[in-house]
Amino acid sequence: xxxxxxxxxxxxxxxxxxxxxxxxxxxxxxxxxxxxxxxxxxxxxxxxxxxxxxxxxxxxxxxxxxxxxxxxxxxxxxxxxxxxxxxxxxxxxxxxxxxxxxxxxxxxxxxxxxxxxxxxxxxxxxxxxxxxxxxxxxxxxxxxxxxxxxxxxxxxxxxxxxxxxxxxxxxxxxxxxxxxxxxxxxxxxxxxxxxxxxxxxxxxxxxxxxxxxxxxxxxxxxxxxxxxxxxxxxxxxxxxxxxxxxxxxxxxxxxxxxxxxxxxxxxxxxxx
Numbered sequence: 521x522x523x524x525x526x527x528x529x530x531x532x533x534x535x536x537x538x539x540x541x542x543x544x545x546x547x548x549x550x551x552x553x554x555x556x557x558x559x560x561x562x563x564x565x566x567x568x569x570x571x572x573x574x575x576x577x578x579x580x581x582x583x584x585x586x587x588x589x590x591x592x593x594x595x596x597x598x599x600x601x602x603x604x605x606x607x608x609x610x611x612x613x614x615x616x617x618x619x620x621x622x623x624x625x626x627x628x629x630x631x632x633x634x635x636x637x638x639x640x641x642x643x644x645x646x647x648x649x650x651x652x653x654x655x656x657x658x659x660x661x662x663x664x665x666x667x668x669x670x671x672x673x674x675x676x677x678x679x680x681x682x683x684x685x686x687x688x689x690x691x692x693x694x695x696x697x698x699x700x701x702x703x704x705x706x707x708x709x710x711x712x713x714x715x716x717x718x719x720x721x722x723x724x725x726x727x728x729x730x731x732x733x734x735x736x737x738x739x740x741x742x743x744x745x746x747x748x749x750x751x752x753x754x755x756x757x758x759x760x761x762x763x764x765x766x767x768x769x770x771x772x773x774x775x776x777x778x779x780x781x782x783x784x785x786x787x788x789x790x791x792x
Contacts, residue, residue: 567600605729608660609715612736618657622764625652625661625686625693632665633684639670642678648685652693655764656741664737667730668697668757675755676701693763698748698756709747734759 574596578589611618626649633647654661665684672682682699704712715732731745734757738745743761750756 567596567603571596571600602729604663605733608663608733609729609736612740617740618660620655620657622653623656623658623661625654625665625695625761626650628658628661629665629684629686629695632662632669635666636669636673640673640682643673643676644679644681645669645673646681646683648683650685650687652686652688652695653764654693654741654761656761660737660740664734664759665695665697667733668695668759671730671734671757672697672699672701672755680754688763691763692743693761695759695761696748696756698754700754703753703755704747712747713745731757 571593574589574593578586578593581589629647629649633645637645669682669684672680676682676699680699680701682697684695684697686693686695688694713731713735715729735745738759738761741761743759745757745759748756748758
């Protein structure tokens with residue numbers, strides 16, 4: 521009996537030690553998340569100053585000096601993008617929320633398509649944006665859509681057809697980005713929304729954060745992102761977000777865009 525009691529006390533001490541270690545590890549991870557979020561936020565101010573100076577230099581200088589300034593400007597812009605990505609993920613990890621407002625996902629899609637247009641000139645990008653209003657953080661939603669479009673462009677060959685659309689369904693706003701490219705390697709399908717997972721088709725230039733940011737933004741808005749396995753070829757990502765309720769349903773712009781021609785055709789229509 522004494523041996524059994526001693527064994528029970530030993531096991532209890534071990535469990536208490538494990539519980540204490542787990543609590544310490546969780547506290548350390550929480551501090552790391554907070555530090556990363558704060559550091560990423562603080563980096564944005566000096567980066568903005570550096571970018572402004574480089575833009576001015578690039579305009580004023582000529583010859584090789586201008587080329588050097590342009591190269592530095594491109595690197596600084598990539599750094600700003602990476603810092604923004606890290607800040608978004610750090611906020612998600614630290615459960616920090618941003619102020620939300622009614623946001624039309626269709627207009628966010630149109631803005632992102634216009635931004636990516638010069639990069640996607642070798643692709644056939646079609647945008648079909650139907651009003652779909654959510655309550656969200658516009659900057660984060662823009663980054664989510666932009667990452668989906670960039671992912672489709674970077675990982676598919678020239679001439680690939682890419683179609684992006686938004687549509688309202690009962691209780692939801694649905695964003696879809698589909699392409700007819702080579703698709704995602706089978707061994708990566710289950711991990712594609714994890715951080716630092718890369719397909720290798722971007723020449724090693726990507727950070728592997730794009731789709732993990734898409735998932736982080738979707739989940740922070742109470743939604744989901746999934747790969748549509750029913751697609752016969754290519755890749756089809758579907759984001760579903762809760763639709764905003766009780767909002768003014770005024771007519772909004774609906775447009776189709778082709779980056780092959782750089783043209784944008786828009787029209788307004790009212791919901792019936």
